[in-house]
Amino acid sequence: MLELALKGSKKFYGWLIALLVLAGIGFAFYLWQFNFGLGITGMSRDVSWGFYIAQFTFLVGVAAGGVMVVLPYYLHNYKAFGKITILGEFLAVASLTMCMLFIIVDLGQPVRILNVWLHPTPNSVLFWDTLVLNGYLLLNIIVGWKVLEAERNGVHYKSWLKPLIYISIPFAVSIHTVTAFLYCGLPGRGFWMTAILAPRFLASAFAAGPALLILLCLFVRKATKFDPGKEQIQSLAKIVAYAISLNLFFFLCEVFVALYSGIPEHIDHIKYLFYGLHGHGILVPWMWSSMGLMVLGIILLVNPTTRRNEGVLAAACVAVFAGTWIDKGLGMISGGFIPSPLHHVNEYAPTFPEIMITLGVYAIGAIVLTILFKIVVSVKEEVNG
Amino acid sequence: MKRNRREFLKLAGITTASVIGATSGLTMAEASGSGEAKHKAILAKNQKALTAKRWGMVIDTTKLQTASDIEPIISACHKIHNVPEMTNKNHEIKWIWEEEFKHVFAEQEHELVNERLRHLPFLVLCNHCKNPPCVRACPTNATFQTKEGIVMMDFHRCIGCRFCMAACPYGSRSFNFQDPRPFIKETNKEFPTRMKGVVEKCNLCAERLAVGKLPFCVEASNGAIIFGDLDDPQSEIREVLNTNYTIRRKPALGTGPSIYYIV
Numbered sequence: 001m002l003e004l005a006l007k008g009s010k011k012f013y014g015w016l017i018a019l020l021v022l023a024g025i026g027f028a029f030y031l032w033q034f035n036f037g038l039g040i041t042g043m044s045r046d047v048s049w050g051f052y053i054a055q056f057t058f059l060v061g062v063a064a065g066g067v068m069v070v071l072p073y074y075l076h077n078y079k080a081f082g083k084i085t086i087l088g089e090f091l092a093v094a095s096l097t098m099c100m101l102f103i104i105v106d107l108g109q110p111v112r113i114l115n116v117w118l119h120p121t122p123n124s125v126l127f128w129d130t131l132v133l134n135g136y137l138l139l140n141i142i143v144g145w146k147v148l149e150a151e152r153n154g155v156h157y158k159s160w161l162k163p164l165i166y167i168s169i170p171f172a173v174s175i176h177t178v179t180a181f182l183y184c185g186l187p188g189r190g191f192w193m194t195a196i197l198a199p200r201f202l203a204s205a206f207a208a209g210p211a212l213l214i215l216l217c218l219f220v221r222k223a224t225k226f227d228p229g230k231e232q233i234q235s236l237a238k239i240v241a242y243a244i245s246l247n248l249f250f251f252l253c254e255v256f257v258a259l260y261s262g263i264p265e266h267i268d269h270i271k272y273l274f275y276g277l278h279g280h281g282i283l284v285p286w287m288w289s290s291m292g293l294m295v296l297g298i299i300l301l302v303n304p305t306t307r308r309n310e311g312v313l314a315a316a317c318v319a320v321f322a323g324t325w326i327d328k329g330l331g332m333i334s335g336g337f338i339p340s341p342l343h344h345v346n347e348y349a350p351t352f353p354e355i356m357i358t359l360g361v362y363a364i365g366a367i368v369l370t371i372l373f374k375i376v377v378s379v380k381e382e383v384n385g
Numbered sequence: 386m387k388r389n390r391r392e393f394l395k396l397a398g399i400t401t402a403s404v405i406g407a408t409s410g411l412t413m414a415e416a417s418g419s420g421e422a423k424h425k426a427i428l429a430k431n432q433k434a435l436t437a438k439r440w441g442m443v444i445d446t447t448k449l450q451t452a453s454d455i456e457p458i459i460s461a462c463h464k465i466h467n468v469p470e471m472t473n474k475n476h477e478i479k480w481i482w483e484e485e486f487k488h489v490f491a492e493q494e495h496e497l498v499n500e501r502l503r504h505l506p507f508l509v510l511c512n513h514c515k516n517p518p519c520v521r522a523c524p525t526n527a528t529f530q531t532k533e534g535i536v537m538m539d540f541h542r543c544i545g546c547r548f549c550m551a552a553c554p555y556g557s558r559s560f561n562f563q564d565p566r567p568f569i570k571e572t573n574k575e576f577p578t579r580m581k582g583v584v585e586k587c588n589l590c591a592e593r594l595a596v597g598k599l600p601f602c603v604e605a606s607n608g609a610i611i612f613g614d615l616d617d618p619q620s621e622i623r624e625v626l627n628t629n630y631t632i633r634r635k636p637a638l639g640t641g642p643s644i645y646y647i648v
Contacts, residue, residue, distance in 0.1 A: 037581035039562035044475030048550040108545015108582025115525040126524035187638040188554020
């Protein structure tokens with residue numbers, strides 16, 4: 001099936017070349033970082049994780065969001081989603097590829113990465129995270145590829161795939177739960193130390209992933225002869241509406257606990273993010289924008305008249321995606337480090353090379369996504385004649 | 386000269402062996418000798434080595450009143466451990482350093498805190514916790530706890546993921562954001578320098594204990610830091626703990642710091 005990715009229009013090749021150039025630029029900056037060390041980033045002794053780990057966290061969510069099409073189709077026999085499960089699975093593959101790359105670019109000694117498996121440490125959440133992420137990636141590649149191949153050949157997929165499909169559902173939940181456990185089990189980091197962190201991660205994942213999927217479906221319908229379907233898009237929109245509402249609700253639960261209890265260790269981070277602390281607050285406008293975007297998303301998605309209008313729906317999905325990206329990709333990680341456990345306020349902002357490396361990783365993810373979606377669309381066009 | 390060299394080799398041997406021994410167990414002799422009974426590698430142990438069930442420290446802040454009391458202690462440690470003086474504050478490497486009361490005991494701080502305490506320089510370092518969150522977090526066992534309660538780093542195994550830095554509630558860990566070697570004024574050849582991309586911190590002078598010497602900060606403190614076996618009821622440190630009221634940093638987190646403060 002891979003040959004299907006080779007036959008494309010000029011626009012398709014132009015897009016791929018543009019992405020390759022961006023990836024190449026990112027790689028050049030990475031070589032600089034590899035040579036010099038992580039000192040070319042904005043990270044510091046106090047804020048020891050930054051943009052890379054934040055993108056990783058956000059993208060684990062996008063990957064887990066793929067399960068929102070797999071679960072209704074395979075568990076509840078919701079037939080309409082059969083048409084687009086493959087898109088959800090391949091979106092997960094592209095997202096997980098980026099997750100792996102973000103972990104690698106974040107390591108101080110990337111050549112030693114296999115030490116994680118050479119010296120397995122079951123007490124470390126990071127060890128488990130590498131297992132579930134790789135497991136979920138593998139499951140999605142196998143299931144997605146095999147089901148699509150069967151569709152192309154006009155046969156039912158092999159029965160041995162069924163257990164893998166079922167396993168992939170709890171796996172999707174596990175990748176984001178384990179990723180949340182990276183943070184919420186750390187003593188002395190008040191912002192993350194909340195049992196709602198994993199549920200909140202899942203809620204924002206089930207909003208961001210399907211929101212991106214809706215945008216991709218709208219694009220696919222416009223650019224190709226394959227129509228993912230009106231009903232499918234509307235069902236996804238309802239999922240996004242519930243998930244983003246839950247995310248905001250969980251966040252407000254956190255805010256209530258912190259503010260009403262009045263415990264400084266918990267309040268200080270929220271104060272830093274939304275009002276600034278001791279005169280420092282570069283994230284304040286971002287965080288309020290994030291809240292605004294998520295609220296806007298809820299209003300447009302819950303209301304049936306706006307949701308049914310696909311132009312408005314697209315705007316709502318952009319708002320939800322951007323809002324959750326700021327929430328997780330900007331605020332969540334550095335917000336947990338500021339103030340530091342010794343109550344120093346040392347702010348963080350990504351540097352130019354750091355942003356270029358990040359864009360490079362996103363470009364590689366987009367290449368993977370483009371190729372996989374091209375294959376899907378070609379198969380669908382072929383099958384539907 | 387010759388003797389110095391021999392001493393160095395002995396020291397290096399012990400340090401390396403203790404690191405390997407503590408992390409991966411000793412298996413090097415097992416590979417050879419087919420059919421024969423399994424051999425065990427024999428660790429040469431210095432007869433003078435200081436040992437304990439659980440090492441700990443009491444820092445008597447009544448004897449460390451000013452920055453000039455503290456400065457020699459910090460520079461003593463940083464010199465022998467090749468701790469670089471980074472020019473970029475974000476990239477600082479610190480094994481033992483000075484903080485104010487409101488930062489060391491943030492949860493105890495209030496507006497009416499005693500004037501002496503408010504301005505007193507406090508020494509802070511790795512707490513060598515009984516229940517260390519950094520060891521729990523490390524995905525490669527590059528940071529580990531020895532049988533004597535010291536939390537140590539294997540600089541050669543560390544992948545630089547910095548999970549331990551997020552896990553440490555005391556900010557005791559530093560990361561080499563770039564090659565530290567150009568920033569070391571005078572290299573002490575008896576202790577390894579580090580490379581970029583790995584985490585480091587206080588090792589309670591495990592390399593000195595192994596040859597019968599006290600931690601260097603203790604030696605440089607003129608009796609202001611009391612060092613000893615917390616599990617030995619007859620030890621001097623237990624006597625000090627028994628006769629003074631001491632506090633530890635963030636006891637509510639359950640990490641069990643081995644560093645106590647007389648305030």
